[in-house]
Amino acid sequence: MALLSREKQTLFLLIVGLLSWLVPGAGHFVLKEKERAIIIFATIVLTFCVGIYIGSIGVINLFGATPWYVVGAQVMNSPMVLFLGRMTADGAYPVYGWPNEIGQIYTSTAGLLNLLCIVNAIYLAYLRGIEPTRG
Amino acid sequence: MSMETVFVIATFTTPENFGPKPLSMLWLLPLVAAIAIIYKATKLPSIKAANFMKETSILFGSIIVFIIIAALTLHVFAWLITG
Numbered sequence: 001m002a003l004l005s006r007e008k009q010t011l012f013l014l015i016v017g018l019l020s021w022l023v024p025g026a027g028h029f030v031l032k033e034k035e036r037a038i039i040i041f042a043t044i045v046l047t048f049c050v051g052i053y054i055g056s057i058g059v060i061n062l063f064g065a066t067p068w069y070v071v072g073a074q075v076m077n078s079p080m081v082l083f084l085g086r087m088t089a090d091g092a093y094p095v096y097g098w099p100n101e102i103g104q105i106y107t108s109t110a111g112l113l114n115l116l117c118i119v120n121a122i123y124l125a126y127l128r129g130i131e132p133t134r135g
Numbered sequence: 136m137s138m139e140t141v142f143v144i145a146t147f148t149t150p151e152n153f154g155p156k157p158l159s160m161l162w163l164l165p166l167v168a169a170i171a172i173i174y175k176a177t178k179l180p181s182i183k184a185a186n187f188m189k190e191t192s193i194l195f196g197s198i199i200v201f202i203i204i205a206a207l208t209l210h211v212f213a214w215l216i217t218g
Contacts, residue, residue: 035182039172047169049147054162056150099150102162109166113173120177 009129016125020118022079027121031128040117047110048077052084055103058093060084066104073108076115081107163202171195 020027025041028034052059062071062085075081087093095103153159171194175187 033182036176039176039182039187043169043172043176047166050165052147054151056148058150093148095150098154098159099152102159103150106166109169113169116173116177 009126012129013122013125017118017122020114020121021076024078024114024117027118028124031121031124033124040114044077044110044114044117047113048107051103051106051110054106055095055099055101056093057084057088058095059100059103059107060088062086063089064091070104070108073111073115074104076111076118077107078114081111164199167198167202168195171198 016027016030019030023041024044025037025039027037028040029037060074060081062075062082168191171191175191175194176182179187179190
């Protein structure tokens with residue numbers, strides 16, 4: 001890999017991070033880590049789907065009484081969560097008690113795991129950018 | 136849109152009906168599996184099916200054992216305090 005200029009590398013890191021957020025695993029896919037990308041995509045999407053299966057899409061309550069840190073973690077899954085949040089903003093999908101709590105735990109954990117993958121993809125991209133300068 | 140698709144989408148618009156029962160604790164297992172899989176997917180230098188499954192299983196087991204130890208410790212504390 002040719003040594004990238006600082007601006008190009010910064011832009012590449014931003015693109016990798018953004019892709020990882022848009023579609024879980026996409027950042028690793030761009031870096032030709034296909035196995036990792038498939039594992040990450042399947043696991044995060046499945047965890048998120050289990051969360052909204054248990055608690056319904058009502059657990060995505062961006063404009064309600066849900067704590068900010070839960071909303072922040074849920075949004076880290078993908079921008080699609082913002083779309084779901086607009087759907088549930090009028091309170092059409094009420095959910096209370098354990099299904100709400102377990103659903104929020106699943107969806108926010110999926111988001112935090114995706115945040116870990118975003119950071120990992122950016123780090124891998126950074127390492128590949130500086131590889132030629134080593135040794 | 137077919138009826139099957141409608142039914143699948145409908146399952147995501149109504150919450151499941153369960154309460155705080157001992158069996159509800161089993162919902163932690165898929166979550167622990169997800170955490171173990173993602174952690175190992177980001178940490179292993181190369182992904183080989185057998186090695187990946189072995190490493191993930193070890194981490195999954197470690198987390199579960201730790202949770203059981205923590206639960207037993209808390210249970211003993213509660214038993215000592217409440218008599």
